Amino acid sequence: MNFARSNQCTALARWCGSSSKLRTSALSVASRSRSNCLKNCRRTYGTTRPVSSAGRADALGAPRETSELPTKLEQIIRESIMTTGPISMATYMQMCLSHPTHGYYMNPDNAILGTRGDFITSPEISQVFGELLGIWHLTRWEAAGRPPRIKIVELGPGRGTLMADMLRAMSQIRACTGAIKSVHLVETSAAMREHQRSLLTPAGKSLSWKYFWWDTVEDVIDHTKGDEYTMLVAHEFFDALPVHLLEKTAQGWHELRIGCTTEPTLKGMLEPKTDCLRLVREPHPSSQSTVLGASSRRFASLPIGARIEVSPTSYKIARQITRLLGSSRSLGGSGLIIDYGNDHVHGNSLRLMIIFQAFREHKIVDIFSRPGQSDLTANVDFAYVKEAMADGVTTHGPISQSAFLEGMGITVRVNSLMRNAKTEDRRTEIARAARRLVDSSGMGREYKVLGVTADPLQKHNGKAGDSAEQIWPFAQ
Numbered sequence: 001m002n003f004a005r006s007n008q009c010t011a012l013a014r015w016c017g018s019s020s021k022l023r024t025s026a027l028s029v030a031s032r033s034r035s036n037c038l039k040n041c042r043r044t045y046g047t048t049r050p051v052s053s054a055g056r057a058d059a060l061g062a063p064r065e066t067s068e069l070p071t072k073l074e075q076i077i078r079e080s081i082m083t084t085g086p087i088s089m090a091t092y093m094q095m096c097l098s099h100p101t102h103g104y105y106m107n108p109d110n111a112i113l114g115t116r117g118d119f120i121t122s123p124e125i126s127q128v129f130g131e132l133l134g135i136w137h138l139t140r141w142e143a144a145g146r147p148p149r150i151k152i153v154e155l156g157p158g159r160g161t162l163m164a165d166m167l168r169a170m171s172q173i174r175a176c177t178g179a180i181k182s183v184h185l186v187e188t189s190a191a192m193r194e195h196q197r198s199l200l201t202p203a204g205k206s207l208s209w210k211y212f213w214w215d216t217v218e219d220v221i222d223h224t225k226g227d228e229y230t231m232l233v234a235h236e237f238f239d240a241l242p243v244h245l246l247e248k249t250a251q252g253w254h255e256l257r258i259g260c261t262t263e264p265t266l267k268g269m270l271e272p273k274t275d276c277l278r279l280v281r282e283p284h285p286s287s288q289s290t291v292l293g294a295s296s297r298r299f300a301s302l303p304i305g306a307r308i309e310v311s312p313t314s315y316k317i318a319r320q321i322t323r324l325l326g327s328s329r330s331l332g333g334s335g336l337i338i339d340y341g342n343d344h345v346h347g348n349s350l351r352l353m354i355i356f357q358a359f360r361e362h363k364i365v366d367i368f369s370r371p372g373q374s375d376l377t378a379n380v381d382f383a384y385v386k387e388a389m390a391d392g393v394t395t396h397g398p399i400s401q402s403a404f405l406e407g408m409g410i411t412v413r414v415n416s417l418m419r420n421a422k423t424e425d426r427r428t429e430i431a432r433a434a435r436r437l438v439d440s441s442g443m444g445r446e447y448k449v450l451g452v453t454a455d456p457l458q459k460h461n462g463k464a465g466d467s468a469e470q471i472w473p474f475a476q
């Protein structure tokens with residue numbers, strides 16, 4: 001057992017042994033009562049049918065199958081396209097998710113997360129998820145020599161459940177509780193901020209932790225001092241960031257945009273509708289598509305016909321995380337990025353709908369279905385995120401969620417919760433929720449965990465930073 005692992009085990013043992021607080025938490029597994037919902041929350045994938053060339057641009061993808069009137073946002077998008085021409089997939093995603101009044105995450109009428117929401121995320125399934133993430137951060141902080149000041153940062157905190165579970169687990173260690181000075185939530189949605197505020201601030205009050213809400217990671221950098229150790233988590237955040245869709249031809253990289261087309265070849269397919277949001281291929285490479293296509297060396301070796309989604313926003317945020325954790329002024333830090341995705345780029349035509357997943361009411365629907373009323377996500381290219389971080393921090397993995405949680409001792413923690421459960425039903429529920437998190441045919445395999453560590457002092461002393469072998473459970 002190496003140092004990092006023994007460190008982790010010590011923290012885990014202390015924490016598992018301690019916690020009547022954890023057991024009686026208002027956020028207990030039982031109170032989340034989500035097992036029925038889980039049965040319905042199966043991410044299945046649709047397909048698109050390529051359509052032949054049509055006029056100025058090639059029209060691609062299937063027509064939207066719906067008899068409903070267009071949403072307000074769809075009307076806005078159509079008008080925008082009619083006025084200024086096709087929009088990028090990145091703009092479409094941005095509008096669908098973050099339009100100030102009609103965006104999916106901005107509209108308080110949308111029941112987004114949890115048992116009555118459109119989908120359910122790992123922290124909403126079981127408290128164990130957030131607790132184990134908290135324990136990982138704790139072990140990194142201990143390995144860094146327990147820096148005296150900590151700031152905790154979460155990107156896209158949703159209902160605040162993950163942060164609540166992490167904080168509760170970390171606060172079992174008194175030295176850590178005292179070192180935590182502030183909690184920073186990067187969240188654009190006012191509706192989500194309200195959820196987070198009401199869940200998190202009551203517990204933090206007695207501990208005098210300060211809570212801050214920001215629109216961007218840049219705001220956190222601008223408004224915090226460097227002399228702190230940073231713990232950062234981003235769960236199901238990067239997959240909501242806009243991507244551009246590109247296709248390679250002999251001429252170079254062309255952007256696939258979204259048009260509102262009434263081209264003849266499409267009309268026949270759309271009876272009785274006359275127009276519809278569709279993917280169209282730009283006839284020539286643009287300066288933007290050329291720059292994005294050249295933004296990773298990996299893309300150069302892809303064959304003609306390859307499609308890729310490239311997220312410059314993800315790249316920018318990964319750079320900001322690097323500055324936040326790895327700045328020479330800071331005391332270093334640790335980060336966990338967890339998302340659907342892989343260590344490679346996504347995007348060929350066969351996988352189009354696997355990549356873009358519009359979730360409504362626990363079903364995958366067409367990406368043009370009810371814009372603003374559906375979640376729209378793209379699988380994360382973890383290799384791209386790592387490239388953005390390469391010069392300032394050390395990255396670890398990504399590894400599967402099941403490997404991470406099992407390495408962090410999910411079995412030990414779940415057994416402890418089950419021992420303390422009052423009824424058989426509760427025990428069954430705890431076990432079922434944990435199984436769901438590590439299920440090798442579902443969340444356990446599809447979600448990946450990327451670890452990030454930064455130790456600026458080591459770098460300045462000329463010593464090597466953390467290597468992957470030292471960081472449990474990334475090196476097993």
Ligand SMILES: C[S@@+](CC[C@H](N)C(=O)[O-])C[C@H]1O[C@@H](n2cnc3c(N)ncnc32)[C@H](O)[C@@H]1O
Pocket residue numbers: 097098105113121122123124155156157158159162186187188189192215234235236237240241
């Ligand atoms: C899928 S939810 C994930 C919530 C939570 N992390 C969880 O796992 O339950 C995405 C969250 O990110 C927020 N979000 C989406 N895009 C964002 C952006 N560009 N900046 C900040 N927050 C964003 C949403 O409002 C929402 O809170």
